[in-house]
Amino acid sequence: MLTLYHAPRSRSSRIVWLLEELGADYELKIADIPRRDGSGAADPANPHPHKQVPALLDDGALITESSAVVLYLTDKYPAAGIGRPVGHPERGPYLTWLAYYAGVIEPVVSFQVAGVGDNPMLQRTFRDRDTMDRRILGALEAGPYLLGRTFSGADVLVASMGHFAREMLPPGATVDGYLARCNARPALARALAKDSG
Numbered sequence: 299m300l301t302l303y304h305a306p307r308s309r310s311s312r313i314v315w316l317l318e319e320l321g322a323d324y325e326l327k328i329a330d331i332p333r334r335d336g337s338g339a340a341d342p343a344n345p346h347p348h349k350q351v352p353a354l355l356d357d358g359a360l361i362t363e364s365s366a367v368v369l370y371l372t373d374k375y376p377a378a379g380i381g382r383p384v385g386h387p388e389r390g391p392y393l394t395w396l397a398y399y400a401g402v403i404e405p406v407v408s409f410q411v412a413g414v415g416d417n418p419m420l421q422r423t424f425r426d427r428d429t430m431d432r433r434i435l436g437a438l439e440a441g442p443y444l445l446g447r448t449f450s451g452a453d454v455l456v457a458s459m460g461h462f463a464r465e466m467l468p469p470g471a472t473v474d475g476y477l478a479r480c481n482a483r484p485a486l487a488r489a490l491a492k493d494s495g
């Protein structure tokens with residue numbers, strides 16, 4: 299049995315979306331987290347080492363970090379076609395986007411929000427926001443999804459960033475259309491119905 303420690307309207311919401319895409323059998327445990335408005339607190343019942351969400355338990359094995367959770371789940375449910383299994387021609391690009399999301403997109407957007415996006419030392423490793431935007435746009439212009447013709451777990455990560463705040467993704471019609479395609483997915487509607495609280 300899969301157990302997702304989940305806080306409504308947070309980074310774990312996208313994992314609820316993914317679990318719905320995969321048709322997985324899972325239970326949600328609502329975990330309290332400290333919120334920006336000062337409400338909430340770390341939940342002692344949350345197994346995440348930093349008391350963050352998402353945290354996934356699979357028969358006692360703990361998986362954390364959104365990109366790792368996405369890879370773990372899409373590997374576990376290959377029949378859903380949301381991942382790219384070992385041997386698939388898009389396995390490399392799939393891993394690249396999962397890692398790029400965690401290793402570049404989240405940091406670059408965070409640096410910008412924190413007002414340090416112009417720091418040359420940070421740009422040496424992560425590049426700047428324009429470079430990141432061009433990379434996302436390049437994939438989506440060839441699209442309609444990050445990997446080309448078919449939706450994947452990488453789209454769950456990137457589109458959910460746009461759900462959190464549209465300005466975290468490149469402006470313009472290409473991304474607007476991409477988000478509209480992702481938003482039309484029935485699994486997302488089912489996930490949103492569970493994401494109250």
Ligand SMILES: N[C@@H](CCC(=O)N[C@@H](CS)C(=O)NCC(=O)O)C(=O)O
Pocket residue numbers: 308309310331332340348349350351352362363364365
């Ligand atoms: N790198 C982690 C970040 C997880 C994260 O920041 N989760 C937020 C919710 S959006 C959280 O748990 N915040 C509460 C806290 O940091 O104490 C991931 O991608 O899974």
